[in-house]
Amino acid sequence: MNDNDCWSSSIGRWFGIPVRIHMLFYLFVATVFCVQWYYVGERSELLGTALATSLVLLLSVVIHEAAHLFTLSRLGGHVNQIVLTPWGGNSDLDVVGSPRQRVLVCLSGPLANGLIFAVGAIALLASHQVTSLAELINPLQPYLLSSGAEWGVSLAKIITWINFQIMIVNLIPCYPFDGQPILRAIISGVNPDLPSIRRESTLMVFGHAVGLTFIGLAWFLKSETGGTVIPPSVLLIMSGIVLLFAARYSYEKELSTIDEDWDDFDDLNYDSIYGDTSFFEFEEPDQATYSQWLLEKKEERELLEFQLEQQEEGLVDEVLEKLHHQGIASLSPEERNLLDRVSERIRRRRQQGV
Numbered sequence: 001m002n003d004n005d006c007w008s009s010s011i012g013r014w015f016g017i018p019v020r021i022h023m024l025f026y027l028f029v030a031t032v033f034c035v036q037w038y039y040v041g042e043r044s045e046l047l048g049t050a051l052a053t054s055l056v057l058l059l060s061v062v063i064h065e066a067a068h069l070f071t072l073s074r075l076g077g078h079v080n081q082i083v084l085t086p087w088g089g090n091s092d093l094d095v096v097g098s099p100r101q102r103v104l105v106c107l108s109g110p111l112a113n114g115l116i117f118a119v120g121a122i123a124l125l126a127s128h129q130v131t132s133l134a135e136l137i138n139p140l141q142p143y144l145l146s147s148g149a150e151w152g153v154s155l156a157k158i159i160t161w162i163n164f165q166i167m168i169v170n171l172i173p174c175y176p177f178d179g180q181p182i183l184r185a186i187i188s189g190v191n192p193d194l195p196s197i198r199r200e201s202t203l204m205v206f207g208h209a210v211g212l213t214f215i216g217l218a219w220f221l222k223s224e225t226g227g228t229v230i231p232p233s234v235l236l237i238m239s240g241i242v243l244l245f246a247a248r249y250s251y252e253k254e255l256s257t258i259d260e261d262w263d264d265f266d267d268l269n270y271d272s273i274y275g276d277t278s279f280f281e282f283e284e285p286d287q288a289t290y291s292q293w294l295l296e297k298k299e300e301r302e303l304l305e306f307q308l309e310q311q312e313e314g315l316v317d318e319v320l321e322k323l324h325h326q327g328i329a330s331l332s333p334e335e336r337n338l339l340d341r342v343s344e345r346i347r348r349r350r351q352q353g354v
Helices: 023-039 043-074 099-126 151-170 179-190 196-220 232-258 276-280 287-326 333-352
Strands: 008-014 017-022 078-085 092-094
Touching (some): 017 023, 099 179, 179 196, 287 333
Parallel strands (some): 017 078
Antiparallel strands (some): 008 017, 078 092
């Protein structure tokens, strides 16, 4: 069981893909209702604003993930699980192909929200419902749902505001936002031979830099009290602290997925990550041995993947026989996913001429 399973609840399968909602989404919705309860003057607008904000957020997050999945399917990737969060998703995706293709998959979600924001902003500005673009992008000034005749305009403002926030947050190059895998793919594209430990160390240092920048900005905004949620300085400090710890978590998580025995070879001490002898001048005492070790590990992974593919293709015969005699309704979701994976694998082989 992974972290997503522990901190999320299932809402079934959509088109054969397991879909879950992260605990943070429920907490965020609860916060929306609490903020409305304490800050809205008219109680008649409380329920409408909270419900509209929550539903628009959920729909915007679904569109965000759908854009990821559409791009992924066009590039031949695979979706293992979808996890909805307040900022988009923390889904389990198998992205194949070049760094450029991985950038396209990760960037498609924010671009979808950006398109919705652009359409809404143009419509509101053209109809003179807002006087400036700044009104639609202030993260500390959410909109209220009007209970009168202007409810449609206020709903459009909520949709535009929320989609801008999702877009801009996901462009932050830190875990768990889309900006981090985009930055990882760019680094891999610029230097394909860069060792994984150097790449992940770079991402962690970058995440720490962004987190410290947030905390530093809080100092300059400490006198600001504007906003209907909380003082900007408090929000920046909280965000900065979260990013600092998230950067460390991502570093450990990514290296653990590269190889379970990485700690036996890891000469990089996290506590001295910023030292001259650790990150910036990582010593490799025997480059030939290191390269041979990487080659052996790569061959082992390829052998395991080949054995798994052979095992799945052996099971396909049984599934096809069941399909022939009992029909497609008799297949379980796991059997359908198996057929999809093997079919996609065969299609890629044919395209590659294998």
